[in-house]
Amino acid sequence: MNNKKWNANVERWGRFEIELELEGPANGNPFADIEITGAFTYRNRTVEADGFYDGNGKYRIRFMPDTLGEWKFTTISNHSSLNDISGSFTCTTPKENNHGPVQVTEQTHFQYADGKPFYPFGTTAYAWNHQGEKLEKQTLESLKNAPFNKIRMCVFPKHYDYNLHEPVDFAYVGSKEEGFDFTTFNPNFFNRLEKQIDDLNELGIEVDLIIFHPYDRWGFSNMGEEADDRYLSYLVARLASFRNVWWSFANEFDLIKSKNMHDWDRFFKIVQEKDPSQHLRSIHNWQNPTIHYRSNNHWYDHNKPWVTHASIQHHDMYFIKEWREGYRKPIINDECRYEGNINHGWGNITAEKMVELFWEGVCRGGYVTHGETYMHPEGVIWWSHGGELHGESPKRIAFLRRILEEGPAKRLNPIDFSWDVAAGAIGDEYMLVYFGQSRPSFKILPLPKGNRYKIELIDTWDMTITPLDGSYTDTSKIELPGKPYMGLRITKK
Numbered sequence: 001m002n003n004k005k006w007n008a009n010v011e012r013w014g015r016f017e018i019e020l021e022l023e024g025p026a027n028g029n030p031f032a033d034i035e036i037t038g039a040f041t042y043r044n045r046t047v048e049a050d051g052f053y054d055g056n057g058k059y060r061i062r063f064m065p066d067t068l069g070e071w072k073f074t075t076i077s078n079h080s081s082l083n084d085i086s087g088s089f090t091c092t093t094p095k096e097n098n099h100g101p102v103q104v105t106e107q108t109h110f111q112y113a114d115g116k117p118f119y120p121f122g123t124t125a126y127a128w129n130h131q132g133e134k135l136e137k138q139t140l141e142s143l144k145n146a147p148f149n150k151i152r153m154c155v156f157p158k159h160y161d162y163n164l165h166e167p168v169d170f171a172y173v174g175s176k177e178e179g180f181d182f183t184t185f186n187p188n189f190f191n192r193l194e195k196q197i198d199d200l201n202e203l204g205i206e207v208d209l210i211i212f213h214p215y216d217r218w219g220f221s222n223m224g225e226e227a228d229d230r231y232l233s234y235l236v237a238r239l240a241s242f243r244n245v246w247w248s249f250a251n252e253f254d255l256i257k258s259k260n261m262h263d264w265d266r267f268f269k270i271v272q273e274k275d276p277s278q279h280l281r282s283i284h285n286w287q288n289p290t291i292h293y294r295s296n297n298h299w300y301d302h303n304k305p306w307v308t309h310a311s312i313q314h315h316d317m318y319f320i321k322e323w324r325e326g327y328r329k330p331i332i333n334d335e336c337r338y339e340g341n342i343n344h345g346w347g348n349i350t351a352e353k354m355v356e357l358f359w360e361g362v363c364r365g366g367y368v369t370h371g372e373t374y375m376h377p378e379g380v381i382w383w384s385h386g387g388e389l390h391g392e393s394p395k396r397i398a399f400l401r402r403i404l405e406e407g408p409a410k411r412l413n414p415i416d417f418s419w420d421v422a423a424g425a426i427g428d429e430y431m432l433v434y435f436g437q438s439r440p441s442f443k444i445l446p447l448p449k450g451n452r453y454k455i456e457l458i459d460t461w462d463m464t465i466t467p468l469d470g471s472y473t474d475t476s477k478i479e480l481p482g483k484p485y486m487g488l489r490i491t492k493k
């Protein structure tokens with residue numbers, strides 16, 4: 001027993017796994033009664049990762065190594081058969097498409113662990129992972145051809161308008177009719193979730209994993225403090241070794257009346273303490289402040305040290321500069337309304353408006369998440385179920401993503417050109433300007449004095465880039481076509 005050979009080589013930011021087995025009948029509840037941890041050592045540095053019970057007598061410890069070379073490990077357990085088991089493995093050079101987990105850089109932006117810039121171009125499909133194999137495959141196929149590199153999705157199923165059917169499986173043993181045992185996890189559910197996360201990783205997509213949400217008829221939003229904490233610990237033990245995971249503690253946390261601010265603080269601290277890889281951590285609001293976002297209790301305080309970035313729901317990108325200055329962290333407007341035609345006002349904006357929100361958000365130094373809510377004869381709506389994308393915005397979002405990703409890193413900081421434009425810059429070297437629905441026939445922008453610039457006209461809807469003749473200085477008149485959704489790329493000569 002437990003004398004198996006370990007995988008000797010694991011790529012950097014890959015997943016090393018220790019599998020152990022207890023023979024014979026199980027006594028008690030192995031999810032609650034047996035504790036197991038792995039201590040992973042590289043030279044004089046030791047990192048601990050909690051293990052978990054995976055059913056059928058099997059216990060697993062997973063670890064994501066971040067340093068090349070030989071690592072040694074030893075298990076620590078309250079069960080003698082699982083305790084003091086040692087071994088080693090070699091962390092090797094990562095494969096070409098492995099850039100490591102995403103982290104914060106330059107205070108308000110993101111990069112992969114290897115330094116490659118990461119620009120979040122997210123989408124929302126809350127319950128795509130609860131729909132069954134056929135629809136899940138269709139969702140992954142759609143994402144393969146879409147511009148999105150981040151997806152917001154829930155661990156628990158969702159009960160809300162247009163999404164009222166039962167999921168294919170649950171995180172706990174039990175049923176809606178008989179109740180769920182919140183001390184006994186369902187390994188089959190988590191194995192399925194893990195495959196879905198790995199499938200997304202193969203597509204280069206980060207998983208913004210929503211841990212709690214209020215749209216619930218099964219009792220998962222009100223399990224009690226002990227069950228909540230056990231769930232968080234189990235989730236981290238299983239998923240912290242997946243490099244494309246982000247922790248989103250809630251969708252619309254302020255609608256979950258069973259929890260208070262102290263609970264949310266505790267959840268953040270549990271995950272921060274238990275996650276050996278320190279994945280990104282955020283929380284998402286429902287109510288928008290009517291006066292000032294810092295003058296009331298509608299929002300979680302993103303200034304708290306365990307919050308890595310602000311995940312915000314707001315319809316107006318104008319405030320991104322204020323949020324950046326107030327929180328001094330990256331800003332992602334994860335819910336700004338959806339392209340679609342459903343009854344709800346948040347789900348029936350035009351594709352033009354969706355694209356406008358992306359351009360304005362990026363030019364103001366933040367990032368934006370897409371959503372789509374078109375009615376469908378079979379009730380399959382992307383925002384919840386995944387499936388197929390039907391809107392006109394994704395290909396234009398792809399156009400913006402290409403503009404950001406080409407050339408040097410585009411870590412834009414907002415600048416005040418004039419009240420009617422959104423503009424971001426990298427020092428005096430590079431500027432991206434967006435006019436939105438305004439349609440000026442010309443513009444005189446206060447370019448940095450003493451420099452000369454080349455300017456390209458960007459039609460963000462028709463997806464064209466046209467160089468303008470000549471050089472431009474701070475007083476130059478820039479001729480424009482007098483049509484909406486135009487932008488400028490300004491580069492120092």
